[in-house]
Structures are given as structure tokens and as C-alpha cells.
Amino acid sequence: MSPELLPRPAAIGRDEYRQRCQTLMAALPSQSAVLLPAASLTTRSNDSDYPFRQRSDFHYLTGFPEPDALLLLLPGREAGESVLFCQERNPAIEAWTGIRLGIEGALAHFAIDEAFENPVRVEHLAELIDGRETLYLLLDDAESLALADEVRSELKGRARRGAVAPQALADLAPLLHEQRLVKSEAELALLRHAGDVSAKAHVRAMRTARPGLNEYHLQAELEHEFLWQGAQGPAYDSIVGGGANACVLHYIENRAPLEDGELVLIDAGAEFDLYAGDITRTFPVSGRFSSAQRQLYDIVLAAQERAIEAVTPGATLAAIHQGVVRDLSRGLLELGLLDGDLEAVISEERYKRFYLHSTSHWLGLDVHDVGSYRRDGEPRPLVPGMVLTVEPGLYIPDDEDIPAPFRGIGIRIEDDVAVTAEGHEVLTDGVPKRVADIEALMAKE
Numbered sequence: 001m002s003p004e005l006l007p008r009p010a011a012i013g014r015d016e017y018r019q020r021c022q023t024l025m026a027a028l029p030s031q032s033a034v035l036l037p038a039a040s041l042t043t044r045s046n047d048s049d050y051p052f053r054q055r056s057d058f059h060y061l062t063g064f065p066e067p068d069a070l071l072l073l074l075p076g077r078e079a080g081e082s083v084l085f086c087q088e089r090n091p092a093i094e095a096w097t098g099i100r101l102g103i104e105g106a107l108a109h110f111a112i113d114e115a116f117e118n119p120v121r122v123e124h125l126a127e128l129i130d131g132r133e134t135l136y137l138l139l140d141d142a143e144s145l146a147l148a149d150e151v152r153s154e155l156k157g158r159a160r161r162g163a164v165a166p167q168a169l170a171d172l173a174p175l176l177h178e179q180r181l182v183k184s185e186a187e188l189a190l191l192r193h194a195g196d197v198s199a200k201a202h203v204r205a206m207r208t209a210r211p212g213l214n215e216y217h218l219q220a221e222l223e224h225e226f227l228w229q230g231a232q233g234p235a236y237d238s239i240v241g242g243g244a245n246a247c248v249l250h251y252i253e254n255r256a257p258l259e260d261g262e263l264v265l266i267d268a269g270a271e272f273d274l275y276a277g278d279i280t281r282t283f284p285v286s287g288r289f290s291s292a293q294r295q296l297y298d299i300v301l302a303a304q305e306r307a308i309e310a311v312t313p314g315a316t317l318a319a320i321h322q323g324v325v326r327d328l329s330r331g332l333l334e335l336g337l338l339d340g341d342l343e344a345v346i347s348e349e350r351y352k353r354f355y356l357h358s359t360s361h362w363l364g365l366d367v368h369d370v371g372s373y374r375r376d377g378e379p380r381p382l383v384p385g386m387v388l389t390v391e392p393g394l395y396i397p398d399d400e401d402i403p404a405p406f407r408g409i410g411i412r413i414e415d416d417v418a419v420t421a422e423g424h425e426v427l428t429d430g431v432p433k434r435v436a437d438i439e440a441l442m443a444k445e
Contacts, residue, residue: 003204006196006229009189011273016186017063018111020179021082024061025075027175033132034073034172035125035151037143041067051233056365057138057172059274060180064110066101068118070147072128080113083128088117126154126163135166138173145169173370180364181371182385188418190275191363191387192427194231195416197270198277199430201225205240206431206441209285211260215240218266219254226270235276236367239267242285246410247395249357258285263293265410269367276367278389279428280414287442289435292405296394299331301433303392304413307359311417311424316379317388321359324392328355337396337406354395360388363416386419387427 024034039055052067062071062084070085089102103115116124129135129151137144148169155165183191201222208221218240226233241251242258246265258264262285269277282297284290289297303324310320329351332338337354338345345351362369364387374380382388391414398408416427432438 003200003225003228006193006200008230009193010186012063012184012186012190014063014109014111016184017061018082021061021073021111024176024179025073025081027179028075028136029134030076031132032075032134032136032170033129033166034071035129035135035137035144035148036061036071036073036172037141037147038064038069038071039067040143053232054274056274056370057176057180060176060365062110062112064101064106064112070118070121070125072125074128074132077128082111082113084110084112084115085118085121085124086115088119122150122154125151126158129166130155130158130163132166134168134170136170136172136175139169139171140173174372177370178372180369181362182383183364183387183418184385187275187364188385188387190273191277191416191418194235194270194272194275194277195279195427196430197226197229197231197272198268198279199428200229201268201270202266202279202281202431203441205266206281206283206438209258209264209283209287209442211258211285213258215242215245215254215256215258215264218258218264219268222266222268229270229272231270231272232274233271235269235271235278239265239280241265241410244398244408244410246282246412247397247408248410249395260286261290263289263409263411265412267412267414274365276363276365276369277428278363278367278414278416279431280391280393280412281431281433281438282411282413283438283442288439290405292403293409293411294435295335296331296396296406296409297411297435299328299335300392300394300411300413301435303327303331304390304415304433307390307392308415308417308424308426311382311388311390311419313383313419313421313423314381316381317358317360317373318379320390324359325351325355328392328394332394335406337402353397355393356395357391357393359392360390363387363389382419384419384421388417388419389414390417391415 038058041049072083106115152165205218237252240254242264243262265282267280393412395410418425
């Protein structure tokens with residue numbers, strides 16, 4: 001029997017994309033413009049390209065799925081505030097690479113006021129931007145800067161005919177990324193679905209795991225489930241680390257054998273309509289935790305559960321992280337992996353031998369999503385609509401001063417959590433994380 005198919009959430013509608021553009025333009029000064037290119041195809045080898053993935057910022061404002069497009073926003077323009085440049089229709093090319101939307105498709109299906117084909121881009125861009133005082137773009141993007149220079153040069157060349165080039169370039173990122181940080185209900189539905197798909201994949205990997213397989217066998221199970229459920233694929237390179245490989249935070253080789261008596265750490269998530277899931281689970285290859293593995297695991301799990309409970313409006317990621325640091329440090333002291341006073345362990349950062357990373361990051365269209373973590377120099381308070389990960393871990397080096405049963409054990413437990421008006425919602429609770437539940441799921445019948 002085929003695996004269960006999850007019901008798909010609704011796609012984000014045209015009205016929401018239009019509102020996003022209007023919200024952004026309302027934050028801009030008068031006589032400004034926004035210039036934002038789409039992603040381009042990237043060559044993999046010879047005439048083979050990597051699978052296309054739209055630029056997150058461009059997708060957020062348009063939903064337009066094709067490469068080599070360009071969005072121009074012109075606040076206050078009576079003939080239309082949103083202008084799209086896109087690939088021209090070409091039957092000969094489309095026979096090889098698929099139907100292009102063209103001008104008609106862009107206007108019919110997307111929240112765009114006016115559209116042009118790319119061959120007339122520079123000419124029309126100059127006409128549209130003429131007289132705008134400030135041009136907003138992503139200042140860290142070489143393509144955007146090159147395009148802005150090209151248009152400004154074109155306008156300066158028309159100065160004798162009265163053309164006026166923008167006098168200033170301004171960074172779009174702070175405004176746009178602040179807007180992206182708080183998710184709409186439609187975005188939350190997509191993130192919830194990405195979490196559900198990711199959870200089903202982790203459950204599938206747990207049920208499959210056994211000694212004698214390799215890490216890539218579990219990767220195959222994960223990514224099969226992603227595609228089976230209609231996701232585009234992994235939201236990031238899947239991490240499947242058996243044994244001491246789990247102590248390498250971004251381990252992606254996924255080639256080693258899975259050994260009896262060892263743990264395997266999986267950090268993997270599905271991308272659905274460009275929104276990311278991000279789950280980490282650590283479990284025994286053979287289905288049963290050893291005593292030492294369970295002692296470490298219970299420390300991480302308790303820290304994670306308390307951190308999730310702390311996710312509520314007004315809390316800060318810095319305070320949540322400090323709570324995790326305290327919980328992990330206390331557990332390490334109790335196991336004898338650290339010694340001395342708890343406050344000294346924390347203040348001297350001796351816990352960092354075993355816990356190297358932060359507890360949380362934003363989640364959305366990017367797995368490490370945009371948005372500042374501080375405001376006016378202080379940790380920013382959480383508000384409803386923010387989505388974050390909660391992912392404490394312990395990574396015990398294979399060193400001679402470590403008791404043998406604990407050496408080379410890496411454990412991380414990660415869930416995706418949305419901030420709500422009442423507190424929080426865990427988006428990834430479809431995969432077990434308590435020891436008894438994991439062992440029951442993995443029990444061979």
C-alpha cells in the first residue's frame with residue numbers, strides 16, 4: 001500500500017502578494033523605486049543546469065516562478081505601481097525547456113500591473129525610473145548593483161533631453177527582511193505543511209534504520225518522502241551522521257555505515273512552495289539507547305522542552321538560549337563531564353566544549369531566514385507570527401579525559417515553533433522525540 005498523502009494547503013493568493021508590495025512601498029520615501037531581480041539558472045556541468053530555485057525575496061513579492069525576471073516597484077505611479085520584466089515567449093526554446101508565461105501569463109496570474117519582455121528591459125527601465133530620487137535594491141547583490149549602474153548610465157546619457165537619474169542607492173534588505181520576519185496565516189499554513197512532511201520523512205527514516213545500512217540509505221528514505229508528498233525536495237543539504245559523525249555540525253557526506261550500538265543524528269527538512277521545514281532527531285541505529293546515550297539524550301530533551309515552553313510573546317531568543325545553556329551545563333556537571341560551580345561554568349563558557357551553537361534561528365522562505373535578531377542593540381522581543389527553531393545539542397569529543405561510554409556521542413533535538421498570541425505552536429510534533437516513543441516506533445515486529 002502506498003504511503004499516506006498529506007492534504008496540500010492553499011497556495012498564497014494574488015491579493016496577498018499585492019498587499020506585500022503595497023506594504024513595502026508604504027515604508028518608502030516619495031519619489032523612490034525598488035529594483036529586484038529574480039534568480040537565474042546556474043550551470044551544473046556543460047549544458048546541464050542545477051534545478052531552478054527562485055530567489056526568496058523575489059518570490060515573497062511576486063510568486064513568479066521563472067528565472068531572469070525583474071520586478072520594479074514605483075510608488076504612486078498612476079499607470080501601475082508594479083512592473084515585471086520577464087522572458088519572451090519562444091516556441092523553439094519552449095519545445096526544449098517548457099512553456100514560458102510571457103507577458104500575458106504574468107498579467108493573468110500574478111499581482112502585476114504592467115509587464116514587458118526582457119529584450120526591451122534597459123530602454124523601458126530607464127523611462128520608468130527617470131525622475132525617481134532614490135533607488136532601493138539589495139546592496140550586497142552584484143547583479144542588482146550592475147543593473148542599477150547600467151540604468152543610471154543610460155539616464156545620464158539622456159540628461160540633455162531632461163532625463164534625471166536617481167541620485168542615491170539605498171539598501172532594500174532591512175525593510176523587506178523586517179517585513180518577511182512576521183508570517184501571515186497563509187505562510188504559517190505552508191510552514192506547518194513543510195513541518196508535517198518533514199516529520200513523516202523522519203518517522204520513515206527511524207523505521208528503516210538498522211545496522212548494516214549506510215547513512216545515505218536513510219537520506220534516500222527522507223528525500224523520497226519529501227518528493228512523494230509534493231515538496232520540491234530538501235530545504236537544505238540533509239545531514240545523516242552516524243556515531244561520531246554526529247559531532248560534526250554540518251556533516252553532509254552521508255556515506256559511512258550505520259553501526260550497532262551507535263546513535264544516528266538526522267537534520268533534514270522539506271521545502272514546500274519554497275517554505276522550509278527543519279527537524280533534527282537523534283536515535284539509536286539498533287532501536288535501543290544505551291545507558292550513557294540515554295543520560296545525555298535526556299539532558300538535551302529536557303533543555304529543549306523547557307526552551308519550547310519559554311517561546312511566548314515578549315520573550316527573547318537570547319534569554320531562551322541562556323536557559324538552555326544553564327540546563328545543559330547543569331546536566332554536564334551532574335554527569336561529571338564538567339566540574340566546578342555552575343555559575344563559573346557558564347561565565348567562563350566552559351560548556352562550549354560540548355555545545356557550540358545557538359539555540360534558535362528564524363525560519364521561513366530560507367531555512368536560516370532573514371530578519372534581525374536585535375533592535376537598538378538589544379535582543380528583540382518575540383511577537384506572534386515569528387517562526388523559529390529550538391535546537392539544543394551536546395557533542396562529546398572522543399578525548400582521553402572523557403569517560404569511555406560518552407565519547408563520540410552527538411545529540412541534537414530540533415523543532416520548528418511559531419509564536420502565537422497565547423504562547424506557541426510546535427509545527428513539527430509529528431515525529432517522536434521521547435526515548436520510550438522512539439524505541440516503540442523502532443521496535444521490530
